[in-house]
Every structure is written in C-alpha cells, then in structure tokens.
Amino acid sequence: MKHLWWALLLLLAAGLAAQDSKPSNPGSVAVIRAGTLIDGKSDKPRHDQVIVVQGNHIESISDAASAKLPPGAAIIDLSKATVLPGLIDSHTHIFLQGENPAQGGYDANILNAPLSLRAARATVAARRALEQGFTTLRDVETEGAGYGDVGIKQAIAGGYIPGPRLFVSTRAISTTGGYPLEGYAPELDMPKGAQIVDGAVEARKAAREQLDHGADWIKVYMTHRSWVGKNGELVSQPTLTVEELRAIVDETHGWGKKVACHAYSGIGLRRALDGGCDSIEHGLDLDDSAISQMLKQGTWYVPTIAAYYTDWAPADTPEGRRDRLRASVHEPSFKKALKAGVKIVFGTDMGGIPWTEPMAQEFSRMTELGMQPMDAIQSATSRAAVMLDMEGKIGVIAPGAFADIIAVDADPIRDIKALETVQFVMKDGKVFRSELK
Numbered sequence: 356m357k358h359l360w361w362a363l364l365l366l367l368a369a370g371l372a373a374q375d376s377k378p379s380n381p382g383s384v385a386v387i388r389a390g391t392l393i394d395g396k397s398d399k400p401r402h403d404q405v406i407v408v409q410g411n412h413i414e415s416i417s418d419a420a421s422a423k424l425p426p427g428a429a430i431i432d433l434s435k436a437t438v439l440p441g442l443i444d445s446h447t448h449i450f451l452q453g454e455n456p457a458q459g460g461y462d463a464n465i466l467n468a469p470l471s472l473r474a475a476r477a478t479v480a481a482r483r484a485l486e487q488g489f490t491t492l493r494d495v496e497t498e499g500a501g502y503g504d505v506g507i508k509q510a511i512a513g514g515y516i517p518g519p520r521l522f523v524s525t526r527a528i529s530t531t532g533g534y535p536l537e538g539y540a541p542e543l544d545m546p547k548g549a550q551i552v553d554g555a556v557e558a559r560k561a562a563r564e565q566l567d568h569g570a571d572w573i574k575v576y577m578t579h580r581s582w583v584g585k586n587g588e589l590v591s592q593p594t595l596t597v598e599e600l601r602a603i604v605d606e607t608h609g610w611g612k613k614v615a616c617h618a619y620s621g622i623g624l625r626r627a628l629d630g631g632c633d634s635i636e637h638g639l640d641l642d643d644s645a646i647s648q649m650l651k652q653g654t655w656y657v658p659t660i661a662a663y664y665t666d667w668a669p670a671d672t673p674e675g676r677r678d679r680l681r682a683s684v685h686e687p688s689f690k691k692a693l694k695a696g697v698k699i700v701f702g703t704d705m706g707g708i709p710w711t712e713p714m715a716q717e718f719s720r721m722t723e724l725g726m727q728p729m730d731a732i733q734s735a736t737s738r739a740a741v742m743l744d745m746e747g748k749i750g751v752i753a754p755g756a757f758a759d760i761i762a763v764d765a766d767p768i769r770d771i772k773a774l775e776t777v778q779f780v781m782k783d784g785k786v787f788r789s790e791l792k
C-alpha cells in the first residue's frame with residue numbers, strides 16, 4: 356500500500372512539473388525569423404528578430420544581425436510576416452454552436468443533442484479556435500453539458516485532439532427564474548443550462564462542487580433577460596443577491612481562483628460589483644459609478660461587443676427594439692471604460708456567434724470604438740494573461756514563455772483585420788498550421 360502511495364505521489368509530481376514552463380522536449384530546437392515582432396507587451400513592434408524555441412518554450416529573442424543560431428536548429432522563415440504571441444479569447448462557449456432558431460435554437464442543445472454529439476462539436480470548436488491563432492481560451496460554461504469542458508481540456512492537454520489551452524468554468528451558477536430552459540409548462544421539471552441555487556448555502560455548495568470537479572473559474576449569471584424600460588432604458592432582471600454572490604466569491608477566492616460575472620446593467624450589475632466579481636462579462640450599460648467601482652476594485656471588463664450585433668430581431672418588435680438598444684448603450688459604456696482606464700480584455704462570446712465566423716472580428720469592433728490597435732492586441736495577449744494568472748507564460752513572446760506563436764502576412768497595426776487570417780500557428784513549440792509563402 357505504501358508503495359502505491361509513493362507511486363501516486365510521483366505521478367502527481369510529474370504531472371505538476373509538466374504544467375510548468377519547463378521544456379517538454381529539451382532536444383528539439385527551432386529558430387523563427389520574424390520580419391516584424393509584436394511581442395504582446397511592448398508598445399512598439401521590433402523588426403528582424405530571431406526567436407529561439409526549445410521544446411515547448413521560448414529560449415531567447417535577439418536581433419537577427421547579432422543572433423547566434425544554435426547548430427542543427429530547424430529554421431522557420433517568417434521574415435516577411437508579422438509575428439505575435441498566440442491570441443487569448445477570454446469569453447467563449449465551445450459547447451454552443453450559434454443557436455440558429457431554424458435548428459431549434461438554444462433549447463435543442465439540451466433537449467435533442469446527445470452529450471457525445473455536443474462533445475464532438477466542442478472538439479471541432481476547439482480546433483477552429485486554434486486554427487485562427489487562439490492558443491488559449493477561457494471557456495465560460497458548458498450550457499447544460501455538465502463538466503464536458505473538463506474532459507475536452509484533458510483531451511487537448513493529453514494530445515488526443517488539437518486545441519487551445521483551456522481555462523474552464525464548468526456548469527455556471529444562476530438562480531430560480533434565472534436561466535433557460537424556460538417557457539415550458541410549469542408542471543414539467545425542465546433541465547437548466549446552469550446550476551440553479553437559492554440562498555448562500557446552496558451558492559457556496561455549488562461553487563465547491565464545481566471547483567472540486569475541475570473548474571478553473573466560476574461563472575455566475577448576475578442578470579438574466581433584458582427589455583426596454585418605461586423611459587427607454589435597458590432593464591435586466593437581477594438574479595443572485597449580494598449575499599449569495601459573496602458566498603461564491605469567498606469560496607472561490609479561498610481556492611485561489613476567480614469569479615466571472617455575466618452582468619448587463621442596473622441592480623444586477625451593482626450587486627456583481629458589491630459582491631466582488633473579478634470580471635464583468637458584457638457590461639452593456641456601465642454608469643459612472645460602476646466604472647469608478649471597477650477601477651477601485653481592479654475589476655476586469657470583457658465587453659464582447661461583436662456578439663450584440665448579430666441576430667437582431669425585426670426592428671418593429673419588442674425584442675428587436677431591445678437588441679438595438681443593447682448595442683447602442685454598449686458603445687458609450689465601452690468608450691467610457693476605455694477612457695477611464697478600466698482593464699479591458701478581449702472576448703468574443705463565440706458559440707453565441709457561430710464557430711464558422713472569424714473570432715478576430717471583435718478586434719475591429721474594439722478599434723472602431725476608439726481602442727488603439729496595439730491596445731486591442733494586448734487585450735488578447737499580455738493583459739488577458741494577467742487576468743488568467745499566467746503573466747509571462749502566455750500572451751507574450753519573451754524568454755521562459757510557452758512557445759505559443761502566430762504570424763500574419765500583413766501589418767495588424769495598420770489593418771487590424773489582418774488578424775482574421777492567421778497563416779501560422781505554433782502552440783507549445785509545435786507547428787499546427789503553416790501557410791505562409
């Protein structure tokens with residue numbers, strides 16, 4: 356029995372070491388020639404750089420003119436391209452597929468799709484993200500697919516399927532009346548897309564369960580449903596109380612992890628901030644007091660702008676008016692947050708948007724609303740890495756970081772849309788895609 360325990364301990368230690376930024380294969384060395392290098396952190400690009408990759412990490416970066424190339428290294432010539440760190444999308448749903456009403460919408464995921472089908476589609480979504488240069492995702496809940504994201508993460512980490520590094524949040528938490536499936540006969544006990552809690556005890560227990568089963572983040576829905584109010588304002592229904600949220604935040608922080616809160620506006624948004632959410636997701640209608648509280652508390656803001664421009668209902672319906680209002684209040688919120696210096700992080704809400712669409716479209720939305728292209732790139736690289744407690748390991752091209760490296764054949768500072776066609780993707784030191792001529 357004692358031997359078994361030692362063997363288990365050793366296995367555990369080996370597993371922990373593998374997660375470190377230590378070389379997985381110290382023998383393999385590659386040299387990347389970068390025509391232009393945007394390193395994810397510096398304000399200005401550098402030119403004619405040489406990146407030495409050893410195993411799964413970056414060993415060194417130097418000027419091409421003075422670089423000493425390690426003998427026998429494989430040369431990857433990106434000298435005509437712009438090289439960047441692998442991108443980070445901090446708000447995705449690999450278990451959703453765009454929710455086309457003609458295909459049954461959201462409810463069909465839960466009512467009709469076998470879990471194996473959902474896992475197969477999530478596998479494709481993960482691959483799609485990697486193909487587009489997103490080497491890390493924070494996936495913010497499985498929408499009724501339980502702990503499926505933990506399994507997909509393990510499959511990627513184990514090398515069974517290609518995909519980005521995943522930070523997963525499993526089932527998510529909301530309250531009674533705070534999540535679909537809804538609109539069915541009250542006699543029916545319908546399954547829900549999130550774990551439903553009422554009261555601080557249940558809230559803390561749900562967080563414990565999810566953390567115990569592998570959640571890297573806890574996702575909480577602080578608002579649900581939205582409509583146009585009497586004075587033309589955006590109203591959203593609040594869900595958890597501050598007391599319920601505080602139980603979740605306290606528990607999650609105790610595990611050294613963080614809480615992401617879906618919050619649109621009004622009472623629910625205020626409770627999200629008072630309860631200590633680490634990131635506000637969407638934040639459609641941020642008033643001045645919300646912004647100053649976010650600054651004071653260091654709250655991250657993941658606006659997911661593009662998602663609110665898709666699938667508008669017809670203009671002359673209540674839903675259509677609501678959809679247009681959401682987009683129109685989002686714009687000044689984003690601009691105010693940007694001006695005030697709130698920590699803005701790139702997120703798409705892919706899954707809500709079909710995975711066939713370019714993820715990088717969010718960059719254009721951000722820059723159209725006044726964000727500088729380099730700032731937008733950092734929101735999807737080094738700044739996201741800090742939020743994920745991975746500073747210096749991802750989202751940056753620097754010695755010691757994982758070798759997550761992408762390239763495009765145009766200048767994304769001049770034309771941010773260049774990031775919609777990534778031609779080279781390396782993750783963990785392994786080339787996944789290379790289409791540069």
Ligand SMILES: [Zn+2]
Binds near residue numbers: 446447448495704707
């Ligand atoms: Zn979402």
